Amino acid sequence: MFINFWYPVIRSADLGTTPQRVRILAHDFVVFRDAAGKAAVLSDTCVHRGGSLSGGKCMEDGTVRCPYHGWRFDRDGHCTRIPSLGINAKIPARARVDAYPVEERYGIVHAFLGDLPEAERPPILEIFEAGDPAWRSTVVSFDVPYHYERSIENGLDPAHNEYVHTTHGFQGEREQTYKVGDLVPERVTEWGPGFLHTYDAPPLTKSVLRFSRRKGGQMQAGSGTCGPNQMWTYIRISPTKAMNQYLFEAPIDETHTRVFLVSYRNIAFFRSGLKAKLNNWMDRKIHERNMFVAGQDIAVVTQVQPKLTPPSTARELMMPADKVIAQYRDKLDEWERKGWRIDMPRLKRDLERGNVIYAIPSPGRRESRSWVLEATPLVPATDPGKVSQLAAV
Numbered sequence: 001m002f003i004n005f006w007y008p009v010i011r012s013a014d015l016g017t018t019p020q021r022v023r024i025l026a027h028d029f030v031v032f033r034d035a036a037g038k039a040a041v042l043s044d045t046c047v048h049r050g051g052s053l054s055g056g057k058c059m060e061d062g063t064v065r066c067p068y069h070g071w072r073f074d075r076d077g078h079c080t081r082i083p084s085l086g087i088n089a090k091i092p093a094r095a096r097v098d099a100y101p102v103e104e105r106y107g108i109v110h111a112f113l114g115d116l117p118e119a120e121r122p123p124i125l126e127i128f129e130a131g132d133p134a135w136r137s138t139v140v141s142f143d144v145p146y147h148y149e150r151s152i153e154n155g156l157d158p159a160h161n162e163y164v165h166t167t168h169g170f171q172g173e174r175e176q177t178y179k180v181g182d183l184v185p186e187r188v189t190e191w192g193p194g195f196l197h198t199y200d201a202p203p204l205t206k207s208v209l210r211f212s213r214r215k216g217g218q219m220q221a222g223s224g225t226c227g228p229n230q231m232w233t234y235i236r237i238s239p240t241k242a243m244n245q246y247l248f249e250a251p252i253d254e255t256h257t258r259v260f261l262v263s264y265r266n267i268a269f270f271r272s273g274l275k276a277k278l279n280n281w282m283d284r285k286i287h288e289r290n291m292f293v294a295g296q297d298i299a300v301v302t303q304v305q306p307k308l309t310p311p312s313t314a315r316e317l318m319m320p321a322d323k324v325i326a327q328y329r330d331k332l333d334e335w336e337r338k339g340w341r342i343d344m345p346r347l348k349r350d351l352e353r354g355n356v357i358y359a360i361p362s363p364g365r366r367e368s369r370s371w372v373l374e375a376t377p378l379v380p381a382t383d384p385g386k387v388s389q390l391a392a393v
């Protein structure tokens with residue numbers, strides 16, 4: 001798991017006037033809306049004596065108030081009030097928690113969990129059709145009981161469709177003729193690989209799946225990544241009809257992942273506002289279809305061993321169809337060399353002792369080194385030109 005990337009925190013629609021605790025990268029965060037309604041994400045551990053800020057209250061002045069002794073923290077993580085000191089008391093500079101850059105996009109609150117300055121941050125995966133009235137979108141989230149990298153790799157894997165998905169493949173019935181075609185590079189950036197390929201799709205039969213009225217034949221599809229945890233998947237049903245799906249994944253810990261699925265389609269909806277009810281019904285049908293397909297992935301990937309991807313590719317026998325997965329792993333190695341990988345063995349060992357809690361370092365740590373909570377342990381950088389701020393401290 002890596003710091004210095006954008007992670008989905010909560011669906012915008014699920015964030016109201018109470019603070020909520022969210023676990024990402026094996027750390028706890030509080031997410032809340034300030035007085036202006038803007039989402040804020042802070043480290044959940046109060047620096048006074050360890051209260052959980054998410055158990056507190058959102059105040060009219062835009063702060064979140066710790067439930068233990070009432071310290072208030074604003075969206076920048078600064079403590080604005082310590083009640084035990086009395087009114088108008090001076091607040092010590094160290095009375096602050098890590099606060100993370102936040103952007104609300106595509107119906108999701110995203111937080112940048114890391115300490116990079118703005119100009120150096122990787123992007124949130126762009127959805128080019130967002131805002132285009134020719135497309136309609138839905139956003140859902142669900143949890144899966146496995147490591148996020150296993151989940152992303154499953155999405156980058158063109159060879160599983162034939163066996164796992166009744167909607168995409170023939171379940172091994174045509175072994176004489178089946179072969180994965182060429183993987184053509186698509187949307188490749190410094191933040192991740194991507195590909196498109198053409199394959200034979202079966203006609204859709206079950207009622208919920210027949211929705212797109214696909215009669216079978218050649219289809220184009222592909223996927224790619226942006227950072228370790230964001231993925232696009234294009235499913236081109238015909239040259240003009242498509243379903244584009246975007247996965248924003250939050251590793252809860254090493255064996256649990258919260259998946260946010262943003263599904264865009266330029267089919268199966270009415271553009272007229274008068275058909276709102278019908279569109280909502282179609283959204284539900286699309287959601288059922290997506291979860292039917294996701295359920296097939298979940299059933300298989302839950303059983304994959306080892307739970308984490310092996311440290312050496314020699315411990316798996318990769319084929320040309322796994323090429324993009326290998327490229328994704330190369331990117332992970334690159335980010336590890338920059339010093340962005342969390343040292344999970346050490347973190348787990350320390351947390352087990354029960355007398356230490358860490359925070360993911362925020363950009364504020366570049367301005368001052370005086371913080372109450374220690375920054376989470378990272379695998380030391382080996383790329384001398386790109387040493388993370390934290391590794392250098």
Ligand code: FES
Pocket residue numbers: 046047048049050051066067068069070071
């Ligand atoms: S622990 Fe938060 S105010 Fe005391």
Ligand SMILES: [Fe+2]
Pocket residue numbers: 154155160161164165297
């Ligand atoms: Fe799949």
